[in-house]
Amino acid sequence: MVNETQHTCSASSSSRSDGGSSSGSESSKDNSRCSTPVLDADRHERLREKMRRRQDAGDKWFSLEFFPPRTANAAVNLISRFDRMGAGGPLFIDVTWHPAGDPGSDKETSSMIIANTAVNYCGLETILHMTCCNQTKDDITGHLQKAKRLGLKNIMALRGDPSGEEWEEEVDGFNYAVDLVKHIRNEFDDYFDICVAGYPKGHPEAESYEADLRHLKEKVFAGADFIITQLFFRPETFLKFMKDCQAIGITCPIIPGIFPIQGYHSLRQLVKLSKLEVPQEIKDVIEPIKDNDAAIRNYGVELAVSMCRELLDSGVVHGLHFYTLNREVATTEVLKRLGLWKEDPRRPLPWAVSAHPKRRVEDVRPIFWASRPKSYIYRTQEWDDFPNGRWGNSSSPAFGELKDYYLFYLKSKSPREELLKMWGEELTGEESVFEVFTCYITGEPNRNGYKVTCMPWNDDPLATETNLLKDQLEKVNRRGILTINSQPNINGKPSTDPIVGWGPSGGYVFQKAYLEFFTSSEIVTALLKVLKKYELRVNYHIVNVKGQNITNAPDLQPNAVTWGIFPGREIIQPTVVDPVSFLSWKDEAFALWIEQWAKLYEEESPSRMIIQYIHDNYYLVNLVDNDFPLENCLWQVVEDTFELLNSATQQ
């Protein structure tokens, strides 16, 4: 009677498997389970488990390699690239280790900080490379401890290129990658997943191909979990290598490293560094077109696609690792043609999750940071746990010094000149600020012909979901209700809805309508009169930069504004309007006027004074319509407010 697909458990309740919900045990009290329903196993597995699960499911995957950039600006761009390429669904990314670039430091461009950003702020499963030669044990342990503290869970253990003329083995030193593997396992037990490098043609410095294979086996037996190979040019090179590995007892996953040729010079440089030989048939094609970048790239894509197809068709390859050289186009093209690029519009939660292990239980956030998730993660990075995401008094991080704004992952992607074009070289009054907001909403060019694609509170164009409200938003922004965040009400749409859906399929998602804006004290006075009519239905928080706060929230409790019901689960309520965190958000939201906008202009200039005036005198307002099954009444609230103002003016 018991069917294979059914779970069967034995009589005693104590025999309940702890596998599935083991995540709970860490944070739960002794006599209860974790309060976080496990929505997404993915968030709770380690990389090697994910790899195994995908392989078992016959599900092909890919991963992407990046190197740390040289400048802070390049770092900002790389992080946008992480976000864009992350959308295609890599199983992981990895960040190389540049001994010359102070890789373990806190510099914006260090390997450590780039990997940290990928994990924590972009939510990507990330492997940090680490080399060991010419380093002391203490250095290495220090790097590993720091990586662990930052939430990194995977290390690619490498020897690295010896510096200096003549490299000599040090006794008891780190001479080979295997020493690093052993050290990690000794000092950190099973905490890290460890990856090591494989050389399909043998390491250039190895005595022989066979000797190199034996070294690889040593690394695996010392505790490595999987292997990524050096690039190669022919699929048979990899397939032979894999067979040879298996023949000597290497059974862990071996992932081929794919290098789509993207240009003549980058190929030559790489070949020089890796001491590989480019096969004659490739040279024959490339040499004649070496000055035609597009032609070479097209050829590189073709070549990579055909090699990848052959590898995947072999049946023994389940994942492909791409050497991106920090470029986007060629790799994305190859992945799309292979059908591996899977932009999944479904989100596990309505906000961007972080991949830090301690954040895997995070399941609630205040709505305020909806467009600034990286800022939210930054400001809560010291939290030790995420108890339903509610901010207590003591958990409100004081809004830090202004340097926070200059943290590269919070910086605007656009340079000053572009911002000035979008937001106005010269402002003539509050009205010209209204215009900027309106143009951002409509997507129409401003009076100087430039599109406004970002705002201080939102570094990206309007979200698809917000687009649902576009017409109303335009109308109110024109009149000085300067909206920075909003969501429509949703009364039970399928969780697979491409615009508002999130979470596993088979569920239903709900929202209360939300509207957040800056506006003048004159409008606030009228608004408060209007709000009396909506007492139970609309909750509001109204605050100015000094912190004068007017609200009708009962007992200052959070108000759930996004929630979902799923088969066989508890209710998930990932977004709340939280009165405590709103006062922290207020500091950030007002500061953005000055830091991102006013400071574009000279001190004492009229433009700067206009922004300063708004900063000093406007209110930040948020409104929630609690009656989600009815038509959103917030537009009516605003309409009534304008009417009241008009009638007052006419009297």
Added chain:
Amino acid sequence: MVNETQHTCSASSSSRSDGGSSSGSESSKDNSRCSTPVLDADRHERLREKMRRRQDAGDKWFSLEFFPPRTANAAVNLISRFDRMGAGGPLFIDVTWHPAGDPGSDKETSSMIIANTAVNYCGLETILHMTCCNQTKDDITGHLQKAKRLGLKNIMALRGDPSGEEWEEEVDGFNYAVDLVKHIRNEFDDYFDICVAGYPKGHPEAESYEADLRHLKEKVFAGADFIITQLFFRPETFLKFMKDCQAIGITCPIIPGIFPIQGYHSLRQLVKLSKLEVPQEIKDVIEPIKDNDAAIRNYGVELAVSMCRELLDSGVVHGLHFYTLNREVATTEVLKRLGLWKEDPRRPLPWAVSAHPKRRVEDVRPIFWASRPKSYIYRTQEWDDFPNGRWGNSSSPAFGELKDYYLFYLKSKSPREELLKMWGEELTGEESVFEVFTCYITGEPNRNGYKVTCMPWNDDPLATETNLLKDQLEKVNRRGILTINSQPNINGKPSTDPIVGWGPSGGYVFQKAYLEFFTSSEIVTALLKVLKKYELRVNYHIVNVKGQNITNAPDLQPNAVTWGIFPGREIIQPTVVDPVSFLSWKDEAFALWIEQWAKLYEEESPSRMIIQYIHDNYYLVNLVDNDFPLENCLWQVVEDTFELLNSATQQ
């Protein structure tokens, strides 16, 4: 601009008032707030605060006094009376202290246990009386500690009647109620709310009315929170007393004790005990009708109503305390005529809340005990906290010994003879069991002409909500799907809905359809085949008495089956289908077959063997239809199962 009705708080988030949600601070971690949304301030206030809030709101209230019964059967009846009279909305009840009846013991009939039951199992705010004369300090401290441990929060501090011929003051002993008040405040600080007795005519043993008032003032100044008076016959007696109290500086609430005359003899006895004199005008009416109980009771009701009206109309009386003599009719009648009896169909949560202070954060329960809330409270009484109500492994109380069933508050209200009439003097096969279930559902008399008003799993007739499913339930019970618990699906009905609503107004409540039943292994085999068609939509748990458990619940997570969305609140999900607690419930549900039903019959009798057969061979099944916005598919699942069985039979 700031309106009086709005909360205004100052700039810093740390200045957030802790008043409203102070309840959270106890159980919350340092950097978070309590996970329990405060749905009902009532659950979090102490009695004196509730009293003040009601008085401030101009909201009149009443309270009820009971004495502990002599026998266990009488205790079962008294507890049903608590449930019925509790429905009228008393602010509190109180339980008198009978020194002769071992009042602090664990006996079913002790004052302590009756008060414990009222608080924990009936959810009533309760005052336990306590007398102090002829008792040691240690005795008294022991009683108070026990009361605190059981969740009692209010004590009526009394001297009690001295035993023995000649009572003499003991040096350093407890000679007067004031000593007890002082002792409570010394030893328990502000934990208890303390009530003391006032004598509108002066205590019979006091030197004078004035001297007695001074004693009363001493008791209040020693720490009493309010006063309940001895009974009196004329409103002016009380009003004068109140004025006299105020004149000497007694400012706490003074609650008049009302005694509706219910019979000639009880009046005479009470008068004798309290040494009061019945006014001539009352004697004149009563003496001629002293043998006509109904006439006396009618007169008593009239008299009480008119006295209460006068007291309430005086403007100084906000609450009335009734000496019920453990009877229901007269007091209820008076309260209804005064308009104080308020059966509020709105429930704070969809299950009966307990008034134990540690349970005030309880906000989730498994659905299984829906009809046996007292059993659920009993089985979780040792829990120290209620972390979202989820049962972890270690929190599953092993299902105890059979004596649990004999705990008086879990006993059936019906005697054996009645049960036999309802459930059959003699069973002839499984079919006759099906019949009993069917009659319980339909409300039709059984073949012997008796209505089946209770079942082993449900001591009360079918709930109004279940009635919505009556037709379908009848059909399936006839065919051997023996239902013991069910709820319809609800897609967003107003929280004020008289049948399925709960929680504060302005909200919406939701349910997933639920069906729980016993059935034969033959039906289970067919059911499992049918369920494959409903894989994602229907979650099931199927278990037999030995604990063989078949389920498709993901990771054994709880499934929320009742939830509510309210203005300005987080989501409340008070009922779950919890896989861990289901295995505990299973033990109880199967045991009820034997303990409540099989044991009605002689050992080895055919009737007993039929029930034993069902107990040993049937399965307990629960089904949840996750797709709450669609029509409940569980009836179709059952229909398909019967069809499959039929077609199998026909082949």
